[in-house]
Amino acid sequence: MTKQKSLFKMLCLLSFLLLLLSGCWDQKEVEKMAYVVAIGLDQDEEDENRVKITYLISNPEVGSLAQGGGAAGEEPPREIISFTADDFITSRNLANTVVAKEITYDLLRILVVSEDFAKNKKFLRWLYDATKEREIRRDIKILVTKEQTSSFMIDNQPLLETRPHEYFEMLFNRGKKAGMVPSSDLLTFFRITEADADLFAAAYGTAQQNDNSSGKNKDPEQAIAGELQYGGETNTVQYAGSALFKEGIMIDTLTIEETRLMFLLHPTENPVAILTNLPDPFNEEYQIATRIRPNGQVKFDMNLKKETPSIDVTVPVIIEVLTNHSGTNFAKDSEKRIKLKESFEDRITKKFEELIKKTQDEYGTEPFGWSLVARKEFLRISDWESFDWMKTYPDIEINVSTEVRLGNFGRQGEMLNIKDVRD
Amino acid sequence: MEQSKGKIGIKEFIALTILMTGTKLADDTPAIIYEELQNAGWIAPLIVGALSIIPIALLIRVVTSYQDKGLIQVIDHLFGRFIGFLIIFILWGISFFALIIDTAIYTDIIGTMYYSRTPTIAIYALLMAVCAYGGKKGFEQIGSISWAVLPYIKVSVLIALVLSFFQGQTSYLFPILGPGEWEVIKESSLKLSIFGDFIFIFILVPFIKSTKDFNRGVWISLCIIVAEVTLAMMIYVVMFDYQSVMMLNYPYHELIRTVQLGFLTNMETFFFPFWLIASFVRFTVYMYIAAMLFGRLFKIKEFEYAIPALATLVVFVGSIPESPTQSIFEIRARLIDVSTPIYIILPLLIWIVAKFKGDLKHDKAKESI
DSSP, rough: OOHHHHHHHHHHHHHHHHHTOOOOOTTOOGGEEEEEEEEEEEEOOTTOOEEHHHHEEEEEEESSGGGTTTTTSSSEEEEEEEEEETTTHHHHHTTTTOOOOOOEEETEEEEEEEHHHHTSTTHHHHHHHHHHHOOHHHHHEEEEEOHHHHHHHHHHSSOOOOOHHHHHHHHHHHHHHHTTTOOBBBHHHHHHHHTTTOOOEEEEEEOOOOSSSTTTSSSSSOOOTTTOOOOOOSSEEEEEEEEEETTTTEEEOOOOHHHHHHHHHHHSSSSSOOEEEEEEEOOTTTEEEEEEEEOOOOOEEEOOOOOOOOOOEEEEEEEEEOOOSSSOOOSHHHHHHHHHHHHHHHHHHHHHHHHHHHHIISSSSSSSSSHHHHHHTTTSSSHHHHHHHHHGGGEEEEEEEEEEOOOOOSSSSSOOOHHHHHO | GGGGGOOOHHHHHHHHHHHHGGGGGGHHHHHHHHHHHHGGGHHHHHHHHHHHHHHHHHHHHHHSSTTTOOOOHHHHHHHHHHHHHHHHHHHHHHHHHHHHHHHHHHHHHHHIIIOOSSOHHHHHHHHHHHHHHHHHTOHHHHHHHHHHHHHHHHHHHHHHHHHHHHHHHHGGGHHHHHOOHHHHHHHHTTTGGGGHHHHGGGGGGGGSOOHHHHHHHHHHHHHHHHHHHHHHHHHHHHOOOHHHHOOOOHHHHHHHOOBBBBBBBBBBHHHHHHHHHHHHHHHHHHHHHHHHHEEETTSSSGGGGGGGHHHHOOOOOOOOOOSHHHHHHHHHHHHHHHHHHHHHHHHHHHHHHHHTTTTHHHHHHOOOO
């Protein structure tokens, strides 16, 4: 009897739960939502207090197994609309005048800002709307584009990964690993702006290729997005280099090389491996292809309580030699190896010094995240705040050195001496 | 009621205490602490935990020396009818008020962070309905459900914290002393009542199998709570840095929205249900305690029947404040300040009176704790 009773009760409960499952007010159906993957922000041309908003809406049905046959198969992977609004919160309703589905930011992955707008003082106010909006997460990325974001999004047509949400995800992961663009998430942007000490580095990209001749014979590492020349049949968009923000306003851009140096100097954000060319010390005609990897933590020796504060930075790296065009046989000759090592050390240290000097003279503070290391030297927040990193940084005496450890000399150590062969 | 006759063992008791107090790491308590202590906020739970030893030790000394008497009965016995009524009334006031504002805050968290379109009253009513149902089931049930859900809840919190630890930077914890050592000690002492729930736990003594279990349970749960709240507060700073963490209303919920596990992004859908269950248990215990005190005040023997009525009252009072995120934050911060002296003075008073009455004397020979 009691068993039956409890079973009855159980069934009642289960059927009641079924009713709940059908959802209530916050129920959403994937089919009825328009998933915005990227928001573009531009200054409106006419009204200073309004922004031009571009939505890149992803079609979740493309690329899924459910695609086959029917209307969904022929739908394009994305939809782009641009319009003027007061902010990107109210714009959700405005977009509905064009888009039939409900706009949601649940899958928003990236905020795209045009360089012009990022240099505007008012930009920060709009960006901070993101902290209020419930659906926007702090792990989304920021990308600065050279041109208007609306034209950037239209020109951005990846061929092999057409689903925009996947595309941006992969792009940023790869870019960070290769050290071409910084990771630039919104969380870090807010943190650095609020801490008011360092510079924030955002990824930089463009769909416009610079055709002027100055870019043509340039060393590719000295380029930023848009200056790299390439042919073939591919997407016109480039992502390279970084945009620097000081106190929430964009001030300058860094080239690929500077971005990579910045990564190497950063105490926590380490690139996985950088492929680059360094001059051959044995023959000036040639370049040696190398793979540079960080070899443990960047070491700091900070002396900030002195009259002129000083910082000694040691960057340990492992360099693997990948090509050897001059044919010098340094794999077996220890003297030559030492010479090679010293040449690498001098070269990289010089590059570091140039960049640090630039940050001290031009920017007034650094994008390397050193203020976090400096904070450890202080016991109380009040001491740290009165030290005023941003004000003190240009006067700090910085000594940087590089500790090179040679890695492998490629798969095959020895190299054919071309001169001997041609003899 | 029949169900409440059963007693609970040590593990259920510890689980219940941990869920009751430890869940505070996931509401706006951290925000209240960070406001004054900045990046040294994580030191506060340590200091509060250390200072809490005094009132807890005093209460243990007194309450466990009476056989099968909870805090309510002890107060009655020590202070007599009139003053006893007054003290219990104050305790009930605090517990009921805390129940109202805490449930209002939790409703607000659910509303602002997860279900933004669902009417507040619906969320609130559902939350209280679950708690009232749980409370009415009786104490034994509450105990066993706490023990049953505890591992899942703690594992989910731990995963969230570990993931964010690896995404954050430990250097944010520096300058290590935050606003300065004296400021830290002063402000933490003023926030003592964030562990004030421990007073109310003494009301539950008659439901615990033995006083020895109770004694050990209280200390074990205090240690675990201090450890977990400290760890959580540290990791919020490690994740967001102090300037940003001070601006957040609900750090835990921002945290679970930010962490990623490999390719998995929107992780909060995994953590949210566990937090929700923890909140249900927490308020069920609150509800039960408030009802017990209420029952003593107005001589209602089967106080469990008062729970649905009290729950309804909570919903209506709790939905009064407008823009709850900010207004209740203020009220809550003030309640913590106001109840701190009570948390210290009451146990001291009870101990002094007990000593004066000579009730502690004959125990001294018996147990040497």
